[in-house]
Amino acid sequence: xxxxxxxxxxxxxxxxxxxxxxxxxxxxxxxxxxxxxxxxxxxxxxxxxxxxxxxxxxxxxxxxxxxxxxxxxxxxxxxxxxxxxxxxxxxxxxxxxxxxxxxxxxxxxxxxxxxxxxxxxxxxxxxxxxxxxxxxxxxxxxxxxxxxxxxxxxxxxxxxxxxxxxxxxxxxxxxxxxxxxxxxxxxxxxxxxxxxxxxxxxxxxxxxxxxxxxxxxxxxxxxxxxxxxxxxxxxxxxxxxxxxxxxxxxxxxxxxxxxxxxxxxxxxxxxxxxxxxxxxxxxxxxxxxxxxxxxxxxxxxxxxxxxxxxxxxxxxxxxxx
Amino acid sequence: xxxxxxxxxxxxxxxxxxxxxxxxxxxxxxxxxxxxxxxxxxxxxxxxxxxxxxxxxxxxxxxxxxxxxxxxxxxxxxxxxxxxxxxxxxxxxxxxxxxxxxxxxxxxxxxxxxxxxxxxxxxxxxxxxxxxxxxxxxxxxxxxxxxxxxxxxxxxxxxxxxxxxxxxxxxxxxxxxxxxxxxxxxxxxxxxxxxxxxxxxxxxxxxxxxxxxxxxxxxxxxxxxxxxxxxxxxxxxxxxxxxxxxxxxxxxxxxxxxxxxxxxxxxxxxxxxxxxxxxxxxxxxxxxxxxxxxxxxxxxxxxxxxxxxxxxxxxxxxxxxxxxxxxxxxxxxxxxxxxxx
Numbered sequence: 001x002x003x004x005x006x007x008x009x010x011x012x013x014x015x016x017x018x019x020x021x022x023x024x025x026x027x028x029x030x031x032x033x034x035x036x037x038x039x040x041x042x043x044x045x046x047x048x049x050x051x052x053x054x055x056x057x058x059x060x061x062x063x064x065x066x067x068x069x070x071x072x073x074x075x076x077x078x079x080x081x082x083x084x085x086x087x088x089x090x091x092x093x094x095x096x097x098x099x100x101x102x103x104x105x106x107x108x109x110x111x112x113x114x115x116x117x118x119x120x121x122x123x124x125x126x127x128x129x130x131x132x133x134x135x136x137x138x139x140x141x142x143x144x145x146x147x148x149x150x151x152x153x154x155x156x157x158x159x160x161x162x163x164x165x166x167x168x169x170x171x172x173x174x175x176x177x178x179x180x181x182x183x184x185x186x187x188x189x190x191x192x193x194x195x196x197x198x199x200x201x202x203x204x205x206x207x208x209x210x211x212x213x214x215x216x217x218x219x220x221x222x223x224x225x226x227x228x229x230x231x232x233x234x235x236x237x238x239x240x241x242x243x244x245x246x247x248x249x250x251x252x253x254x255x256x257x258x259x260x261x262x263x264x265x266x267x268x269x270x271x272x273x274x275x276x277x278x279x280x281x282x283x284x285x286x287x288x289x290x291x292x293x294x295x296x297x298x299x300x301x302x303x304x305x306x307x308x309x310x311x312x313x314x315x316x317x318x319x320x321x
Numbered sequence: 322x323x324x325x326x327x328x329x330x331x332x333x334x335x336x337x338x339x340x341x342x343x344x345x346x347x348x349x350x351x352x353x354x355x356x357x358x359x360x361x362x363x364x365x366x367x368x369x370x371x372x373x374x375x376x377x378x379x380x381x382x383x384x385x386x387x388x389x390x391x392x393x394x395x396x397x398x399x400x401x402x403x404x405x406x407x408x409x410x411x412x413x414x415x416x417x418x419x420x421x422x423x424x425x426x427x428x429x430x431x432x433x434x435x436x437x438x439x440x441x442x443x444x445x446x447x448x449x450x451x452x453x454x455x456x457x458x459x460x461x462x463x464x465x466x467x468x469x470x471x472x473x474x475x476x477x478x479x480x481x482x483x484x485x486x487x488x489x490x491x492x493x494x495x496x497x498x499x500x501x502x503x504x505x506x507x508x509x510x511x512x513x514x515x516x517x518x519x520x521x522x523x524x525x526x527x528x529x530x531x532x533x534x535x536x537x538x539x540x541x542x543x544x545x546x547x548x549x550x551x552x553x554x555x556x557x558x559x560x561x562x563x564x565x566x567x568x569x570x571x572x573x574x575x576x577x578x579x580x581x582x583x584x585x586x587x588x589x590x591x592x593x594x595x596x597x598x599x600x601x602x603x604x605x606x607x608x609x610x611x612x613x614x615x616x617x618x619x620x621x622x623x624x625x626x627x628x629x630x631x632x633x634x635x636x637x638x639x640x641x642x643x644x645x646x647x648x649x650x651x652x653x654x655x656x657x658x659x660x661x662x
Contacts, residue, residue: 024465049465055496060454060489067458070438073465075458090486094446095455097651102430105438106653137651137660162652189657236657 003181006173008147009039009112011181012154013076017047020074023158024050026061027078027112036080037114037173058088065109066095074158075109082115082167083127096163097138106161110154116169116207116257117289117305119298126294126301128206128256131263133165134235140164140188141235145209147178149232152185160188169207176210191238193245197225200251200315203242203268205231208255214308219315226315234264242268243276250281251318255306260288282321287314337545338612344386344406344548345603345613348378350625351402352600354411357629358418362579366637367418369431374399376542376574377506379599382406383547384474384504387555388441393459393473395443395452397506398433399573400476409442415632421639428642449481453490453503460499472558474502480511482528483519491564495532500558502551503534503566506541508573513585526568534564541569542599544606570595 003011016023025040031053034041044051054061058079065075079085085092092111099107117126134141140162144150150168157164186192194209195216204212209230216226229245231238246252252272254265265286272284287306295301355373362371374381377399385406388394394407401414416424417435425437426444436444443459445452456473463471481487482505494501505525509516522528529536535557539550547569554565572590576583590596607613650658 055489055492057454057489057493059451059486060457060493063451063454063486063490064458064461064493067443067455067460068462068465069458070443070455071459071462071466073458073462087485090448090451091454094448095451098446099438100653101651102426102434103436103438103444104427140652140654140657160654160657162654162657236659 002177002179003147004174005147005150005168005176006037006039008151008178008181009154009168010041010043012151013040014043014046016074016076016155016158017043017050020158022072022074023076024052024068024073025076025078026052026054026064028054028056028080030078035078037170039078039112039114058084059091062088062091062109062111063095065111066091066099066107069107069109070099070105076158077109077111079111079113081125082113082129083124085111085113085129092133092139092163092165093136097136100162101138107163108161110157110164110166112166112168114170115167116171117294117301118170119301120296121294121301122296123293128167128258130165130167130206130234131256131258134264134267135262138163139235140233141167142188142233143167143205143231145172145194145206145230145232147176148182148185151181153188153232156185156188167206171207172210186232189233189236189238191232191241192230193227193241194230195226195228197227198249199225200253200319201227201229201242201245201249202253202255202311202315203229203231204255205234205264206257208257208306211306211308211311212255215311215315218308218312224315224319231264237267237271239271239275242272243279246272246276247279250279252280252284253311253315253318254284254286255311256286256288257305258288260286260291263288282318285314285318287311340386340548341544342607342613344382344544345607346621346625347382347385347406348402348544348600348603349621350411350628351378351381351405353622353625354414354629355401357633359579361418361633367432368420371418371579372398372433372577373575373579374401376572376598377508378402379544379547379603380504380506380541380569380571381476383544383551384476384502386548387502387551388472388474391441392471393441393443393456395445395456395473395475397476397478398445399478399506399508403476404442407442408440411628412632412636413437415636416639419636420641421636422642423639448486450477450484450486450490453487453501454493456501457490457494457497457499460501461497464499470559472500472502472555474504476504476506478511479505479507479509479516479519479525480514482525491532491534491566494564495534498561498563500561501564502554502558503564504551505566505568507568507570509590510573510577510586512577512581524568526566529566532564532566534566535562537565537567539567539569540595541571542595542597542602544599544603571599572596574598
């Protein structure tokens with residue numbers, strides 16, 4: 001038996017609904033239809049009245065979640081695509097993210113964002129939003145890269161008393177599989193060493209972890225040992241694990257699917273440069289998507305985002321310097 | 322679906338007399354407290370802006386009185402009277418304006434951005450219309466819990482009706498048939514923008530039909546009309562009739578904030594229906610009906626002044642917030658906080 005990344009998300013929600021009567025799910029087409037990606041398949045049937053179709057109103061969907069959270073509920077809000085969360089942005093960053101600090105009343109809301117590029121997704125069904133949300137105080141931003149993390153981190157997101165932006169990658173939905181669901185997990189905020197190596201640290205998260213691992217495999221054939229750090233949550237950022245890895249390798253490449261200006265890669269490099277400059281044997285580098293909207297055609301899309309090949313090319317530059 | 326609240330009869334029973342006088346006292350207290358905030362602002366004692374409810378007290382107090390303890394209220398910036406009637410202590414308002422760490426917002430947020438969510442007063446963010454869906458969420462949660470006999474009120478101005486959040490929020494409440502009172506104080510200006518540049522429909526209450534909710538159009542300067550319409554609407558919402566949209570016509574008798582001399586206000590509006598001062602109108606009505614002697618009103622006034630002065634004096638003696646004692650953490654799960662710079 002095997003379980004996919006998408007099924008893990010479905011199973012985590014089923015478990016959250018079963019274990020905690022405070023949990024409910026609200027989003028577009030998630031009821032009887034089971035969601036655009038089927039992340040809530042059969043849940044409306046299994047948990048009557050707790051998996052509710054919303055109007056196409058991202059702002060009001062998140063606002064409703066905040067109000068329910070104030071009343072002690074644990075809402076999971078499904079955005080149909082991460083891209084559409086821009087329409088609910090105000091409620092996420094100004095309402096949910098400020099509530100605890102302003103009032104001392106926690107806001108345990110989870111906003112699920114199906115994010116990232118897929119072939120043919122185009123400019124408005126492909127975006128990655130973690131850098132935008134991580135910028136705002138008051139939010140926890142999760143970016144699971146594995147089936148196990150998709151499951152355990154979503155359960156953790158629902159259990160946390162703070163608002164969580166849960167960035168699940170659509171490219172991993174169907175292809176990424178595990179033998180079974182995990183029974184234990186690293187704590188929230190802790191990064192994972194996805195592959196050990198001594199020559200260069202690649203820091204990645206979400207789908208880019210798999211591109212980084214493939215690049216590491218390619219470079220291993222050239223006798224280079226790459227260490228891959230999977231951030232898991234981009235906020236809080238596990239600077240300690242990153243720094244310890246850089247201390248071992250002396251070289252750093254940050255890889256993210258989001259756009260280059262600012263963002264998670266820039267943050268990791270800023271922290272390593274300011275707190276661990278002496279650990280570096282070469283200038284740190286970053287690899288992001290290109291600074292254009294996400295293109296539609298697979299040929300353009302494949303060149304727009306970082307891939308194993310472009311990561312390996314970038315890694316070689318650092319290793320030569 | 323569209324209703325225009327009946328002009329109430331001139332003679333009320335003794336219960337209504339009590340309600341009217343109670344409402345008047347909250348209006349009076351709110352006006353005196355607002356005037357105090359204005360003078361503190363002019364004296365440079367308030368850090369940010371000051372936003373008054375002058376001219377809107379009749380509508381506001383009617384909201385506060387139509388709600389019961391345990392209901393939900395997401396006020397407008399001009400809802401001091403309604404807040405007081407709903408039970409917000411005077412000192413909460415003073416502490417928030419003066420930035421006392423002992424206030425409900427602990428000096429982290431100020432002026433009209435105050436509330437106590439667990440007491441049912443939701444503190445507004447500045448983005449208009451954004452509180453409607455939050456009230457909806459709280460009402461939905463109560464439905465999940467099997468709580469009946471509850472309502473939530475969201476109070477807005479005419480400008481907020483132009484936002485997407487207003488549309489999404491009202492539509493959402495209508496779809497879920499939530500016990501929402503959505504009160505629009507049409508005070509003729511959104512900051513400086515007149516209603517002619519804000520909307521093109523004949524009356525905002527016409528929108529009720531479009532959303533499939535009940536609508537009421539009232540004179541927001543007539544305390545009796547406000548109290549009776551809000552009570553009727555609240556009672557319908559409470560009994561499962563879904564959202565109620567109340568549009569009150571009135572005039573803002575001050576600037577958008579105290580920084581704003583409001584020279585753009587058309588003087589003719591004051592002579593039109595809805596342009597009068599609702600507090601004076603209530604006093605005149607009380608005299609006509611022989612409800613409350615002038616001496617009694619004078620006593621109420623001095624009691625209100627005393628209450629306000631006492632609260633201000635108390636808060637002015639309180640120390641300001643200490644940045645070195647602030648924990649600078651925006652989340653409740655402390656070990657996950659990236660704060661502390």
